[in-house]
Amino acid sequence: MIERAPAVGEGGFAATASGWTIAGTLTFADAAAVFAASRGLALPGTGLVDLAGLEHADSSALAVMLALKRRAVREGVRVVFTAIPPGMLALAHVYGVEELLAS
Secondary structure, eight states: OEEEOOOOTTSEEEEETTEEEEEEEESHHHHHHHHHHHHTSOOOTTOEEEOTTEEEEOHHHHHHHHHHHHHHHHHTOOOEEESOOHHHHHHHHHHTOHHHHOO
């Protein structure tokens, strides 16, 4: 079963039985839409959020990731980001939050 959230960037945000995927772009222009879409869904049962298809992102994407981590802590659920693009890891390092994205 696939629950589709509103399209985001050129790829999108989707919730499936195996987890969530975020693909295409996740920038200031679409971060609010992704965050709003995610709030309407239960966190993925597997805890996986796959970023392999994320082609372009900025610090707004990092803000969405951190918001999902905070929500997971509040709800007592583990969220793991997979295939984090190198640029996102570099941003996390610059902001000193890379440990918050770690499994």
